[in-house]
Amino acid sequence: MIEIRRARTADAPGIGAVHVSAWRSAYAGILPDYYLARLSVQRQAHFYDRSIRMGGGVLVAAGRQGVVGFATARAVRPNELGDGEVETLYVLDDFRDAGVGSALLRAAGQYLAGRACNAAYLWVLRDNPAHFFYERLGGKLAAAGTTMVAGKVIPQMAYGWNPIAKLIEQVISGQ
């Protein structure tokens, strides 16, 4: 059984491994190959370990297999998109289409609501098919922009749930 919960420091190596595996799978052909090849599980694990120790909003989907997915979220200075950002959401290829991603997104929404956030949003790379997933879960296209990765300008889109209850409810009804 897969459990969704706040991450502990012992989860950091597993989160690092999911990060690298999911990036290589999801961003092949979108981000430069050399950049994806250079990703390091150890470096990512160190990054998430620090974030967990500092009390960051790191949520994991974990079972007997270890960590199979994770999400991170944080309250941000209110801006035109909202005041709560879901920063990352990744599920291992072998565990997709089983409701893990929506459960993690719901947990991220609940985490943000618990920090008094009123509206949630996230950015997704324009060429990542995951934007269908967010649309399916009630996200409204809220902005288009670009981000820089490995010196390359990459188009991205923001999806929003306002009020944040829409995120939590939509994801539940999507189960």
Ligand SMILES: CC(C)(COP(=O)(O)OP(=O)(O)OC[C@H]1O[C@@H](n2cnc3c(N)ncnc32)[C@H](O)[C@@H]1OP(=O)(O)O)[C@@H](O)C(=O)NCCC(=O)NCCS
């Ligand atoms: C996007 C992602 C997190 C979804 O996780 P998941 O566990 O597969 O999602 P769920 O099983 O909860 O899916 C919920 C619904 O969305 C649909 N869906 C999931 N991923 C989809 C995709 N890429 N395109 C279209 N629909 C998708 C599912 O089919 C399901 O619909 P259904 O209930 O009608 O069957 C996962 O596919 C993933 O990690 N992708 C690679 C990394 C990535 O792109 N992350 C997002 C970065 S912004």
